[in-house]
Amino acid sequence: MNKQRLSLWWFVGTLVFALLSMLVPLPGVLEPFKPYWPALFLLYWSLESEDRVTLGLAFMVGLVADLLNGMVLGEQALRLCALVFIALRFRSRLRFFPMWQQALAVLALLLNDRILLLIVRMLAGASLPPASWWISPFVGAALWPFLFLLLDDLRARLRIQ
Amino acid sequence: MARTRDESSPLFAGNAAGTLRLIVYLALAVVLMVLDHRNSWLWRLRYTAAAVVEPVYRLAGLPAAGVRTMSVAFADRQHLTEQNQRLREDLLLANAKLNRMAAVAEQNQRLKELLDTQHSLELNVQLARVIGVDLGAYRYEMTLNMGARDGVRPGQPVIDAHGVMGQVKEVLPTTSVVMLITDPAHAIPVVIERTGLRTVAYGSRDGDQLALPNIPLAADVRAGDKLLTSGLGGRFPPGFPVGEVRSVAPAATGMFLVAMAQPSADLDRSEDVLLLHDQAEPDGPPAPVTPMGPPADLAPTGAASAAPPATGGALR
Numbered sequence: 001m002n003k004q005r006l007s008l009w010w011f012v013g014t015l016v017f018a019l020l021s022m023l024v025p026l027p028g029v030l031e032p033f034k035p036y037w038p039a040l041f042l043l044y045w046s047l048e049s050e051d052r053v054t055l056g057l058a059f060m061v062g063l064v065a066d067l068l069n070g071m072v073l074g075e076q077a078l079r080l081c082a083l084v085f086i087a088l089r090f091r092s093r094l095r096f097f098p099m100w101q102q103a104l105a106v107l108a109l110l111l112n113d114r115i116l117l118l119i120v121r122m123l124a125g126a127s128l129p130p131a132s133w134w135i136s137p138f139v140g141a142a143l144w145p146f147l148f149l150l151l152d153d154l155r156a157r158l159r160i161q
Numbered sequence: 162m163a164r165t166r167d168e169s170s171p172l173f174a175g176n177a178a179g180t181l182r183l184i185v186y187l188a189l190a191v192v193l194m195v196l197d198h199r200n201s202w203l204w205r206l207r208y209t210a211a212a213v214v215e216p217v218y219r220l221a222g223l224p225a226a227g228v229r230t231m232s233v234a235f236a237d238r239q240h241l242t243e244q245n246q247r248l249r250e251d252l253l254l255a256n257a258k259l260n261r262m263a264a265v266a267e268q269n270q271r272l273k274e275l276l277d278t279q280h281s282l283e284l285n286v287q288l289a290r291v292i293g294v295d296l297g298a299y300r301y302e303m304t305l306n307m308g309a310r311d312g313v314r315p316g317q318p319v320i321d322a323h324g325v326m327g328q329v330k331e332v333l334p335t336t337s338v339v340m341l342i343t344d345p346a347h348a349i350p351v352v353i354e355r356t357g358l359r360t361v362a363y364g365s366r367d368g369d370q371l372a373l374p375n376i377p378l379a380a381d382v383r384a385g386d387k388l389l390t391s392g393l394g395g396r397f398p399p400g401f402p403v404g405e406v407r408s409v410a411p412a413a414t415g416m417f418l419v420a421m422a423q424p425s426a427d428l429d430r431s432e433d434v435l436l437l438h439d440q441a442e443p444d445g446p447p448a449p450v451t452p453m454g455p456p457a458d459l460a461p462t463g464a465a466s467a468a469p470p471a472t473g474g475a476l477r
Contacts, residue, residue, distance in 0.1 A: 023221030025295040034295070055179075059186050066203070067210060068217060069296045073203045074193030081190065085183045124198055127345045130367045 007160035011052060014041050014151070015061060023069055032132035035140035038065055038076070039083055039113055043106060043144075044151050046087040047095055058084035072124055079116050083109055099145045107141035204331045211334045218294045218304060218336055225293025229432070285438040287311065289319075291431060292336065301344035301364065303327070303428075307436065308335040316396060318437040324402035324425030325349065325390060326434060341428055342403065343369055351403050352391035356381050359391050362403060362422060369428060371404050376418040382409050388422055398437065 018041035026034050038061060046053040062077030070076055086109060087094065094105055114137055118129070197203050207214050233241075289305040296302050307313050309332045317329045319339050327347065330340040342349055343364040351362045351373075358380050365372040376382055386406040392399025404422035412419045 020217070020221050023217065023294050023296075024224050025293045031295075055182050055186050059190070062190070067207060068214060069294075070203065072194045073197040073206065074190040077193070078187060078190035081183065081186045085179070088179070120194065124194075127366050 003160060006158065010155070010158060010160055011045065011049070014045070017041075019061075019065055019068060022065065032130075032135045033139045035136055035143055036110065036113065038062075039080065039110060040106075040140055040144065040147055042080060042084055043087050043109065044148060046084050047091060048152075048155075050088065050091060053084060053088070055081055055085060055088075071121065071126070075117070075120050078120065079113050082116060083113055086112070099148070102148070103141050103144045106144045107137055110137035110140045113137070207331075208333055215333060215336050218292060221294050222292035222304070286320075286435040287313075287438060289313075289337075289434055289436055291434060296338065301341050301347075302330070303339040303341060303434075305329075305337050305339060305434065305436075306335070308333050308337050310334050312438075313337045313436060318397050318401075320401060320435050320437060321426045321431045321433075323427060324404065325397060326424075326426040326428060326431065328396065329436070339434075342371065342424060342426075343428060349397060349403060350391045350393040351388040352399075353382060353406075354387040354389050355383075356386075358382065359393065362388060365421065369424070370407070371422040371424055373406075373420040373422060374412060374417065376409075376420055378411070378416070378418055380418065382406060382418060382420055384408055 015038070018037040021037040025031070042053065042058060042061060058080040059077045062075075062080040063073070065076040065080070066073050090105075094102060097105065114134065121129075287307065289307040292304040292306050294304045296304065303319075303326070305313075305319075313329055313332050315329050315332055319326045319328060325342060327339045327341040327344070329337050331338045340347055341364070342362070345364045345366050347364045348361050350359065352359050358376070360373050360376055362371040362373050371388075373382075373388075384406055388403040388406065390397040390399055390401045390403055402425040404424045406420045406422045409418055409420045411417075
């Protein structure tokens with residue numbers, strides 16, 4: 001019982017941490033390198049605990065993210081829904097990929113996410129972002145193995161599901 | 162327990178129901194986006210949820226504030242002494258200038274009074290601190306620790322020691338969001354100090370510069386020219402430095418000159434900014450005069466008060 005509650009708190013805690021990290025600014029030069037944290041954490045959880053991550057959860061996380069930092073309400077909800085849907089579709093295959101292939105898959109997912117964002121912003125009438133805007137998915141993919149191993153290790157230490 | 166036949170195999174998870182759900186959620190998101198784009202609910206929602214949103218902003222601003230504190234704490238003595246020395250010199254210089262300006266300002270005031278104009282050199286400002294939060298707008302926005310409760314209103318100009326930074330875009334109870342002048346969606350009416358040419362400076366797409374895309378070909382504009390606010394449009398008061406022209410080139414169409422300018426304000430380094438409180442005097446067209454009817458004592462009482470003004474004019 002207690003274990004279950006702890007694991008639920010851990011799950012919620014990582015998502016809250018992801019949302020906070022999204023808000024923390026980096027110094028000027030590093031700014032385009034900031035990965036899209038909520039996507040990475042949601043990807044981890046959709047690979048590791050399928051029953052918790054649903055499209056509804058992704059939608060809610062996206063709405064909260066939009067409330068905190070966003071140009072239009074529903075933008076990140078849309079992106080995270082699409083991301084989680086693809087991840088859940090290919091979950092069983094993604095889980096057994098070697099790490100480098102998994103990182104490549106994450107790169108594809110994050111690039112797809114950026115393209116979705118670009119389409120939304122273009123339709124909303126924003127101007128084309130600078131070229132450095134495309135760096136972020138690559139940083140996210142490069143960080144993926146470390147994030148995955150770190151979260152897995154922490155979960156094993158806490159002995160939670 | 163054995164899986165039943167109709168349950169989908171785990172290796173190829175996902176079925177029609179999953180796709181349907183995705184479509185429903187995506188449609189919901191699109192509807193939300195369209196409605197929000199039309200009615201801009203997001204800021205009203207943020208205002209309503211301010212009790213939750215603002216502490217999160219403060220929390221997210223902590224690392225940036227921490228880095229700032231650390232950089233002071235671990236800066237070596239040498240560096241701090243140098244900085245102190247430089248600030249002292251700046252203060253001395255500024256004070257000397259101020260003393261000289263005081264006489265000029267007084268004279269200006271007297272002359273202005275003679276001319277019976279309302280312009281004043283006094284500034285009514287409020288000091289605000291920047292909170293380091295990334296609001297997802299590619300660095301064209303800035304969050305301040307003052308909001309509606311401190312009397313901040315949307316549209317207020319924001320300046321720092323060197324020039325105009327932007328204007329308040331959205332206000333929450335105790336924080337506000339500033340749109341920087343480098344935002345591609347922002348335009349500020351400027352005047353070139355040397356020649357008095359009036360034009361408009363837009364934010365440029367690639368970050369931290371200003372673009373002046375419609376200068377007449379014959380106009381005399383050079384690199385190094387200073388840009389000041391012109392006060393046209395009534396949003397920014399006249400005479401504040403905006404930027405300095407870096408390059409001038411003919412536009413691709415060949416119809417205009419395009420100048421690029423560097424903003425004077427330290428857009429990404431300022432920690433403390435000033436919110437201007439007195440709005441500029443409207444320099445635009447005068448407010449429309451309300452049509453005059455007959456004097457109140459001449460107007461027929463009761464039902465006739467609805468009579469059109471033309472009738473009243475005929476009576477006089």
